[in-house]
Amino acid sequence: MATSGYRELAASLRTAIRQGEYPPGATLPKQDELAERHGVNIKTVRQAIGLLEAEGLVTPIRRRGTVVRERPPMRRLGAERYSKRKWKFGDTVAFVADREASGRSWKLTDQTNTVRLLSADPEVAEALGLSPGAPVYERARLVKDGEQPTHTLTSYYRPEHVEGTPLVEPTPGPAGRGGGFAVLTLQGYEPDHMTETISARMPTPDEIEVLNLPAGEPVMVLVRQTYTADDTVIEFARGVHAASRFAWTYTFTLPD
Template sequence: MVAFAADREASGREWKPGDQTNTVGKTTADAEIAEVLGVEEGSEVYERSRLVKDGETPTHTLTSYYRPEHVEGTPLVDPTPGPAGRGGGFAVLTMRGLEPDAITETVFARMPSPDEIELLKLPAGEPVMVLKRRTVTKDGVPVEFARGVHAASRFAWSYNFPIPD
């Protein structure tokens, strides 16, 4: 079972070139992307889609959306396979003065689409876990919206956070 990409770095496990594929380009914001990023529906945004594998086994897809003015000319829009450098996209945003401060994630299960079954090489009857993530700066500026589809039997989330007073 594999966990979030940052866990791979924290554990000292190195990324290999084939562990993550990237497809990067501009697309138009649908209603959900527009609402989360605070842009008009139909606005141009960057889309960074990844297929992440553990060895030869696909574990999940993750597609992040960014406002062009936040990421133009950065490693986040470089299609080279693998993470966007050490620390990934959040390190890139921090270098741009857009340090991520808070994340809201929604995770739910559903049955996969035929395309997801093929892409993730899922056995018959296996559900997927869908992740939706909104990342904002300390000032509340939305800097990323991500959607992921995870093979339920090949992926785990582990959260650790302080209990508020």
């Protein structure tokens, strides 16, 4: 039966993708072939493909055509990824925990590292209990899964907490064994609890380029404040994650 309308064509292709007729990494038939098969014109096919692209199911790749996006996404274990047994008593930093939970291979240089001393913007200043414009260390990372960027994470610290430590060295990868939390612990600022706030929005042009995002894909934004047992804030972090590249999982005890 001929398909009438781009929404109906999109629904047909969506079903075929989800049922495995077009598996991850497969290329959809050419647009003229789809038009002939479904009894529609090229404009309708383009509209249908555009709808699937906006949903994050497919992405156009030059010289290949319309490609079904890879799944499943990376597992991001909420509280478990910060377990002290991983970084305090082992050497598994948070991004490595995600990859191990997802059965992915990894290497320490999958995380880049850029450090600079700068003036705190109002959000960073408020989070760290400083005046706007006060000096802070910024540690910006881009994290990849193989060659595919998954997210950026930028942390901010009071200089007196991290001066002279591996956290302010530009070496790619984590800040030594156990990463940044282990460094803070050695400085006398052991992480004890944190607050994470997660929201979604459309990416900026820079984020589209850095994360290699297809058209229409949103980002998940994580804002994190980390504290010692006596409520001293020791880190403020902003993370920007490609929405389709993560599944966020939280396991917790229900409060009384």
